[in-house]
Amino acid sequence: MPVDYKELKKDRARDFRAELRAKLSAKERTKTERVVMSEKPPMERNKGFVEVNNGIAEEEAVREAGRCLDCPTPTCISGCPVNINIPGFVKQVEKGDFLEAAKVLKSTNALPAVCGRVCPQEIQCEEQCIYNKMNKPPVAVGNLERFTADYERESGNISVPEVAAPNGIKVGIVGSGPGGLTVAGELAKLGYEVTLFEALHEYGGVLVYGIPEFRLPKAIVRTEINNLEKMGVKFVKNFIVGRTATFDDLKKEGFKAFYIGSGAGLPRFMNIPGENLINIFSSNEYLTRVNLMKAYKFPEYDTPIVEAKTVIVVGGGNTAMDSVRTAKRLGAERSIIIYRRSEKEMPARVEEIKHAKEEGIEFLNLNNPIEYIGDSEGRVKQAKVQKMELGAPDDSGRRRPVPVKGSEYLIDVDVVVVGVGVSPNPLIPQALPELEVTRWGTIVVGDDMQTSIPGIFAGGDIVRGGATVILAMGDGKKAADGMHKYLSE
Amino acid sequence: MYKIIEKETLSENVAKFIIESETIANNRKAGQFVIIKIGEKGERIPLTIADADANKGTITLIVQKVGTTSHKLFNLESGDSLTDLVGPLGKATEVEKVGTVIAAGGGVGIAPLYPIAKAFKEAGNKLITVLAARSKDLIILEDEMKAFSDETVVMTDDGSYGKKGLVTAGIEEIINREQVDTVVTIGPAIMMKFVALLTKKYSIHTLVSLNTIMVDGTGMCGACRVSVGGKTKFVCVDGPEFDAHEVDFDGMLKRMNAYRSEEEVSYKKYLESRN
Ligand SMILES: Cc1cc2nc3c(=O)[nH]c(=O)nc-3n(C[C@H](O)[C@H](O)[C@H](O)COP(=O)(O)OP(=O)(O)OC[C@H]3O[C@@H](n4cnc5c(N)ncnc54)[C@H](O)[C@@H]3O)c2cc1C
Ligand SMILES: Cc1cc2nc3c(=O)[nH]c(=O)nc-3n(C[C@H](O)[C@H](O)[C@H](O)COP(=O)(O)OP(=O)(O)OC[C@H]3O[C@@H](n4cnc5c(N)ncnc54)[C@H](O)[C@@H]3O)c2cc1C
Ligand code: SF4
Numbered sequence: 001m002p003v004d005y006k007e008l009k010k011d012r013a014r015d016f017r018a019e020l021r022a023k024l025s026a027k028e029r030t031k032t033e034r035v036v037m038s039e040k041p042p043m044e045r046n047k048g049f050v051e052v053n054n055g056i057a058e059e060e061a062v063r064e065a066g067r068c069l070d071c072p073t074p075t076c077i078s079g080c081p082v083n084i085n086i087p088g089f090v091k092q093v094e095k096g097d098f099l100e101a102a103k104v105l106k107s108t109n110a111l112p113a114v115c116g117r118v119c120p121q122e123i124q125c126e127e128q129c130i131y132n133k134m135n136k137p138p139v140a141v142g143n144l145e146r147f148t149a150d151y152e153r154e155s156g157n158i159s160v161p162e163v164a165a166p167n168g169i170k171v172g173i174v175g176s177g178p179g180g181l182t183v184a185g186e187l188a189k190l191g192y193e194v195t196l197f198e199a200l201h202e203y204g205g206v207l208v209y210g211i212p213e214f215r216l217p218k219a220i221v222r223t224e225i226n227n228l229e230k231m232g233v234k235f236v237k238n239f240i241v242g243r244t245a246t247f248d249d250l251k252k253e254g255f256k257a258f259y260i261g262s263g264a265g266l267p268r269f270m271n272i273p274g275e276n277l278i279n280i281f282s283s284n285e286y287l288t289r290v291n292l293m294k295a296y297k298f299p300e301y302d303t304p305i306v307e308a309k310t311v312i313v314v315g316g317g318n319t320a321m322d323s324v325r326t327a328k329r330l331g332a333e334r335s336i337i338i339y340r341r342s343e344k345e346m347p348a349r350v351e352e353i354k355h356a357k358e359e360g361i362e363f364l365n366l367n368n369p370i371e372y373i374g375d376s377e378g379r380v381k382q383a384k385v386q387k388m389e390l391g392a393p394d395d396s397g398r399r400r401p402v403p404v405k406g407s408e409y410l411i412d413v414d415v416v417v418v419g420v421g422v423s424p425n426p427l428i429p430q431a432l433p434e435l436e437v438t439r440w441g442t443i444v445v446g447d448d449m450q451t452s453i454p455g456i457f458a459g460g461d462i463v464r465g466g467a468t469v470i471l472a473m474g475d476g477k478k479a480a481d482g483m484h485k486y487l488s489e
Numbered sequence: 490m491y492k493i494i495e496k497e498t499l500s501e502n503v504a505k506f507i508i509e510s511e512t513i514a515n516n517r518k519a520g521q522f523v524i525i526k527i528g529e530k531g532e533r534i535p536l537t538i539a540d541a542d543a544n545k546g547t548i549t550l551i552v553q554k555v556g557t558t559s560h561k562l563f564n565l566e567s568g569d570s571l572t573d574l575v576g577p578l579g580k581a582t583e584v585e586k587v588g589t590v591i592a593a594g595g596g597v598g599i600a601p602l603y604p605i606a607k608a609f610k611e612a613g614n615k616l617i618t619v620l621a622a623r624s625k626d627l628i629i630l631e632d633e634m635k636a637f638s639d640e641t642v643v644m645t646d647d648g649s650y651g652k653k654g655l656v657t658a659g660i661e662e663i664i665n666r667e668q669v670d671t672v673v674t675i676g677p678a679i680m681m682k683f684v685a686l687l688t689k690k691y692s693i694h695t696l697v698s699l700n701t702i703m704v705d706g707t708g709m710c711g712a713c714r715v716s717v718g719g720k721t722k723f724v725c726v727d728g729p730e731f732d733a734h735e736v737d738f739d740g741m742l743k744r745m746n747a748y749r750s751e752e753e754v755s756y757k758k759y760l761e762s763r764n
């Protein structure tokens with residue numbers, strides 16, 4: 001998205017910002033050390049599901065905000081996929097007006113408490129911060145975002161955005177992931193009668209079934225849902241659009257436009273021998289059992305998960321990192337990542353890799369499983385693993401892993417979690433045969449996020465393949481604009 | 490919310506529930522199922538839509554108590570509600586006019602067989618139903634099946650009712666007697682395996698509906714996967730029905746035992762909580 005620097009200039013010219021700038025020189029600001037967020041001790045936290053990061057205190061937030069130079073051309077903003085007015089909220093923090101800071105955030109980002117926790121800041125906003133040019137650690141935009149949103153939530157003064165007078169136009173949203181929630185909020189503000197349909201029995205998409213409690217407490221997601229409820233959004237769970245009712249049924253009920261945010265919920269397996277043995281899970285199953293179904297509290301909760309001494313998790317993304325850290329928390333003595341490239345190529349957030357290492361996760365990089373061997377009951381007992389080395393770069397620009405001949409060896413394992421990626425959820429394309437999709441099964445959309453069927457919009461992982469929370473939210477925002485335009489014509 | 494309108498106990502371990510759900514009643518087809526959950530801490534389990542009444546906006550579920558969740562459901566009464574109910578899930582049965590069809594159900598497998606058998610009859614086939622169970626009181630839906638079947642054979646392992654013998658004996662007798670074009674069979678995995686072996690010998694096209702362990706039921710987790718024709722399939726979205734001769738029953742039987750010890754822990758705790 002292009003950044004609107006004109007608007008930002010106006011904002012920057014506000015008196016309080018000028019005063020703050022005058023108060024402290026840039027030189028002094030850059031001398032301040034970046035605030036470090038405290039964390040629970042690794043060998044304690046890896047035994048339970050409490051949140052790892054503690055957040056920062058008010059005075060720390062003010063100090064960190066003071067590092068921000070309030071740049072005339074704030075490059076950080078171009079690194080944020082939704083172009084949050086970063087100095088705009090950071091300077092409110094510096095001033096000590098945290099609730100005002102939250103308003104600035106929420107004018108572009110409906111879920112700041114979530115993004116502050118899960119955005120890969122090091123390759124987005126923070127990567128573009130001017131501090132990097134000075135060889136200094138960037139302003140901790142993510143931590144400040146998290147602080148601001150948490151402050152607002154805990155203050156009990158959550159601002160519910162103003163909602164326009166009802167316009168009586170019904171719109172339907174398919175899927176309650178971050179994209180769907182964003183569209184719901186945006187359209188509710190404009191006065192639409194919004195109904196959000198969710199297939200599962202909880203709202204939040206990956207935020208509730210995928211990302212674990214120790215990284216994103218579910219109560220935070222719940223608060224956001226409550227807020228949307230207050231704005232008049234109607235939530236319907238256990239409802240699979242295309243199954244429970246078709247798009248045509250819903251059109252007959254008066255729905256005029258739809259947003260599809262059905263995500264990339266189809267797990268990928270590697271199709272290697274033995275992969276259907278017992279105790280080999282997709283990361284989706286493993287994490288869903290634990291997060292959504294609360295299997296870590298079995299037998300208080302009815303859904304079980306297997307206890308294991310040695311767990312290997314295949315993959316190097318956030319999903320793999322979440323699975324391997326979950327396995328440790330479920331009591332595994334050895335919890336091991338097996339990744340076919342080197343750490344440099346790992347797509348997971350840097351912080352997750354760091355946390356995993358601290359928690360005693362073992363990394364077998366440049367290794368790849370090629371076969372699983374089971375016992376007489378069909379339970380996996382060994383993985384045959386092959387060593388890899390990096391060859392020439394492939395299409396993605398990363399160096400291609402190539403097997404080292406004759407390097408196979410066996411590891412004894414009790415559980416294997418396959419976290420090598422997800423594909424687009426096929427439910428909606430199946431329900432709408434005329435919908436244009438790519439050969440990877442993602443839905444094709446135009447600039448306004450409209451699909452090949454007029455009035456049906458889409459965004460997030462179902463359009464991009466596995467991506468990020470903030471990109472799904474950015475899509476949601478664009479789609480809401482597109483839907484508003486479409487419905488106003 | 491998903492209110493139970495009527496409950497009927499069919500045998501010591503099997504009960505039938507009529508549940509309010511207008512949308513599912515309107516949209517379901519033979520062969521499809523729902524996922525239910527009871528209570529905030531409950532597990533999600535799949536159950537076949539045995540029947541539906543679009544006019545009344547209700548669906549029928551038939552459940553056999555085998556463990557914690559099915560027992561919890563079995564204990565609910567009319568007026569109670571399910572916490573969660575979602576569907577219809579899975580592909581509908583492809584019902585065609587083929588000639589003569591044997592519908593063979595074992596135990597509680599008779600419940601999911603019922604709507605499929607009915608659909609085959611309505612498509613103009615000659616329908617022979619074989620109902621099998623360990624003993625007399627485990628035979629369910631006999632009258633309902635008889636109402637539209639051209640012939641109904643009952644088999645019990647112990648001979649307490651109908652003919653004594655396994656379901657395969659009943660099927661083979663019919664095959665030896667007349668031309669059979671399709672067999673549909675639903676029951677315990679081990680029964681389906683042996684029916685499949687039998688009909689393969691006679692090269693008769695055979696359908697099974699698989700009852701693997703499931704979590705979401707929407708293709709998201711892969712818990713339900715099974716090897717069919719050498720390829721991994723997800724029963725909840727690619728099935729639940731498959732060509733019986735292609736299914737790796739041995740692999741499936743193993744996977745169904747994945748949580749055996751945890752299930753026992755859970756069930757014991759549940760039973761103790763009721764004392
Ligand atoms: C384990 C894990 C960890 C991750 N960690 C991070 C991270 O740290 N940072 C980050 O930025 N991103 C992370 N991601 C990626 C991020 O979560 C996704 O990119 C994002 O959630 C996509 O949002 P979405 O709006 O497309 O919907 P999703 O979150 O995918 O949700 C889609 C929802 O739609 C529902 N649905 C599907 N079909 C239907 C239907 N027909 N009717 C009704 N409902 C339907 C689904 O049940 C689901 O709830 C992670 C993903 C996973 C799996
Ligand atoms: C598509 C589909 C349709 C089904 N339709 C029906 C139906 O109409 N009526 C009905 O009573 N049951 C049906 N089942 C089986 C039902 O889902 C299981 O009986 C139920 O999940 C058991 O849960 P539980 O908590 O009571 O027992 P658990 O504690 O989970 O299991 C107890 C015992 O039952 C066995 N078991 C577990 N899961 C299954 C299973 N999926 N099938 C068979 N045995 C199992 C276990 O091996 C164990 O011995 C269906 C299953 C599928 C996949
Ligand atoms: S939303 Fe994410 S990328 Fe944007 S500013 Fe916040 S943390 Fe950075």
Ligand code: SF4
Nearest residue numbers: 068069071076129130
């Ligand atoms: S680039 Fe860095 S210092 Fe400049 S405004 Fe953005 S956060 Fe502040």
Ligand code: FES
Nearest residue numbers: 706708710711725
């Ligand atoms: S039950 Fe999860 S994919 Fe079938």
